Structures are given as structure tokens and as C-alpha cells.
Amino acid sequence: MVVVVLEMVVGQLHGGVHLHVQCMQFVMMCVLVSQSISPILFMFIYIVHSKTALYKAAKPARYNYERTNKEEFMKLARLLPATTVYAHCDLPCGVYDPAQARIEAESVLAITKKMADNQDPDFRTRALILKEQRGELVKHHLWVLWTDYFKPEHLEKHPDLHDLFWRATKAAGQAKHSSDPADAQKSLDLIAEIDAVFKATKQK
16 A cells, blocks of 8 residues: 555656545545554655645646645644643743732641641542642742742842742742641741732832
């Protein structure tokens, strides 16, 4: 099957064989379904044929040729396996706020208190998992503020900023694995100090 398809493509390149685009697509779909060739080789054969057939067909304008070729490629892309990727926006969009860390820290405190008042093992297991997740988010939001928002000019006006963030992230880690509400409250208090510095940088 692979040899037949390659011979048809070579014949198309040399003008010996002329296949309609839809017919060639059908043949290649059959080849792909039967897994006779790899998806990469399938893509190569498809693109070569599409470019050649479109070039021979009445010599269309360059814009129409590129647009049609793009549409054909997009059809091909829909046949290939899709992969989901995740990323954090590090653009200087200005949408930063310690409130994100504060909300998660408040969740840690609330969960810690609920765990102290409930001895059901299933409830405590679920609460512990949620507390770990919320505690990790506290640290994440603090790190984003520390590394992405605050600039050297802020450090000049607030020289203890690095130490404050270090203590806040350490407190968030302590609150994450502690069953003492006081540790969760200490994390909230340090986030409040960071919030005060953050608001001061917003003043003009």
C-alpha cells in the first residue's frame, strides 16, 4: 500500500498521473486507518500532493493558493491526536493582587478549624487533602507576586520585602501541614503585611 501511494505521488510530481484531491484524500485516509504508514509520512505525502495538485489546477492566484493550502492543512490537523498544554501568563498585564493568596489562606484556616471539630475519619481525610491543595496555592500566589510583580524600585522603598516574602511562604508551608489554627492565622497575618506593601506601590 505504501509503495502504491508513493508511486502515485511521484507520478503526480512528474505529470504522469493525475488524481483528484478528494480521491487522494480518500486513499490516504484508508492508509492511515489501516496503520500501514506513520502519521508523519502520511502528512508528508498529503502536503506534497496538495501543493502539486493545486499548482497544476488552472494556476490560481497566490492568495487563493495559500488560503486553500492552509484550509487543507487545517483539515489534516483535525485528524491527528490533540495534546492539551497548560501555561501561566507571565506577561506584565498588571493583574496581580495578594487577595488570591489571602483567600486560599483563609480556606486553610477554616479547614483547620473544621478538622478540629470533627473526628470522622472520612471527613478528616477529605479535609486534609483540600488543605494541602489550598496551602500549595497560597505559596504559588505569593511566589508569583514576589517574582513577577515586585521590582527593584519597590525593594529600595521596602528593604525588608525579600525577608517578608520568605517568612510568608515558610508560614504557608507550616500552615499546610499543621493542625494548629494559630499557624494558619500567622500565615494570614504575613499576607496582610504583604498586602499593605502592595497597596503602597499602587499609590501615585
